[in-house]
Amino acid sequence: MHTTLERARTTFPLSPARPAAEAVIPAGALLGRIGPLEVRLARNSSEIAAAQEVRFRVFYDELGAKRDYVHELEALDADRFDAICDHLVVFDTAISGPDHRQIVGTYRLLRQEAASVAGGFYSSDEFEMDVLVARHPGRRFLELGRSCVLPEYRTKRTVELLWQGIWAYARRHGVDVMTGCASFPGVIPAAHAEALSFLAHHCAADADWHTRAVSARFHTMDLMPVEAVNQKAALLAMPPLIKGYLRLGARFGEGCVVDRDFGTTDVFVILPVERISERYINYYGAEATRFAA
Template sequence: MVTEILEYDIRERNVVISALPVSQKRNDDVFGRIGPLETRLARNEREIDAAQNVRFRVFVEEMGARLPAEAMRRERDIDAFDLVCDHLLVLDNSIEGDPEDQIVGTYRLLRQDTAFANNGFYSASEFNIEGLIDRHPTKRFMELGRSCVLPEYRTKRTVELLWQGNWAYAVRHRMDAMIGCASFPGVQPEAHALALSYLHHTCGAKGDWAAAALPELYCEMDMMPLEAINPRRALFAMPPLIKGYMRLGAMFGTGAVVDHAFNTTDVLVILPVSAIANRYINYYGGEAERFNG
């Protein structure tokens, strides 16, 4: 499950980008910097714990998610996947204190080899992705999830750094495709009939890339015929994060899933690296060097 991030347009930018020393670019886990903001992987358990608290503040306090009692008591969004995932962070270095006090955004990243050696992919709890992966035996998948940013940091800079981190991570680990659950707010799919129908008709994954919601969780996305859809209104009704995935060239699985615990309606994002729009690759750099000086 992922939450919304403020929409942005990479063509409209006015940022000061700092250069990283060559030694850092080669050896460090820092993927990029814009002003005081920095994106990198979590380095220790304290930083992961702080990222889980950021997730709690967004998912529970802001969006109304209902987590297990222990998670609610600890004020942490936490599950078994956290133990095996890498945790991408955005930090504000202008905040005084320890690094864990500076975390303002996060993404959870899971590579296929790690997933298969442990609990599988989180997405498999809602969508049938086994066939999708089996049809691409030479491709390496990674899962993006648990995306959130504190309200005061939902800006172009933060979002650009999150995508810089995702892209740099994919390049570093030679990933071929990204998957993950993206969310509409609320547990009534019909409230999003326009947007869900638009995804179904215009961005539905086909052929070797097709995947569907698990039968026992399946909710119809095809609630309106294509000729009844106003594309501009459909895009306006789309959560910003899902719209961002669309701009990158993502496809979406068939059927949505209601996640009562997180108070969301989820769709499956399928994004082959080869499908990412050239203008985004040109922007972030083929080797993800855009914000590394």
């Protein structure tokens, strides 16, 4: 997660190797289904507001983020990026009432084309993403953010459904690289010394994909010597979202960032599509093919 700073941002060029993806997913297009749960893009302002309400309930009410940047009466987690992002939403169709009241989870998707027009990616407040993008001018980037699911829906099935939707979306838009922040709870990196050290020693991005936390906010992740890190304990200590990224084949940037507004310690995820584990390509791809055509 990030603060809602409104500082100037680098404008990222579109890839010169190919034009922007022509295929556009219509708002409301179904991207996945498991039982009564469905995932698709929010199709109107009511559904986006419902996703923002879910975010508020998780980030502010449950996890204790500060409320300096939100209106108390609105109870919405919102910033200027919401207007240029696509909002992936999970619906529980078994809930009666209007569609927007069925929303139980969400992911915010920011494509490079939209970030270029808006002046940059959200993650640039914390990590040197402009350097990463500039190093790969022939790649199309997708930033994943604001991931949250209501407590009663935090199951393997919901996570799988979200990834069905992300994969269908990525296929349709010709995405090459997925990036974004993932968070550990709390603002003391040392509280996660073993997990952060494991990421630093064993899961760091190679030179071609290396990304660093911005200097002013940099905290080291190398908090324990490699021989002292117990892999099993480190993995058990990681939040489910970070373990999920690891299973897919993600690598991580250098350094973490403390976000005091949201009360988190953030790490940077880099996931080139060609490095996603084949078994997950086969698993999610089979479902995505049904919805991405």
